[in-house]
Amino acid sequence: MNHLEFISSLINSMIWPVTLIISILMLKGPLSERLKDLISLKYGNLEMVFNSAIIKAESHIKTDQEQVGHEQESVRKRFNELQQLSKISTIDAVIDTWEFIKEIINTKANENGVEASNYDHFYKVLNKLENEKVMEGQTRDSVIALYNARQILLKGNSITESAAEKFIAVARSIANRIVKEKPSK
Structure with a gap:
């Protein structure tokens, strides 16, 4: 084996590992960004739900069990229906939940x-409500975070039941907050 054959053999044996390492390094940034939006991971009986968008929406609200206890009957009834829908069609449940939030915002407006x-x-309605002191900035931010969570959930091929239920629970808290807020003009 001469020098050229040796170098050629060395290059041939190293090309795939080097290509793999370069690919991993190049995709590390975009891949880590996409993993932040990951909704759930399911393998066999193991299922993990970890959607940063829902967590972000949830972080904007104060979870108050007493608030749910005093919610309007129409709001309670609709969210109970949405919880039931999530067991049948998670995508429809997320879409209908968002439509209900929009309906509540429009009514408030x-x-x-x-x-x-x-x-x-x-967004413009939310900004106007905040500017008119009808809605608090934190509530506005919660609605926007919920909208972003909705967008991310609907981008995926499927939505797990637990992700849909979490979305509905966060939306319920936001809805109660919107309904209860009084203008501070």
């Missing part, structure tokens, strides 16, 4: 003289 239909995106 209309009750306080903010015509929600005049705005092309709910």
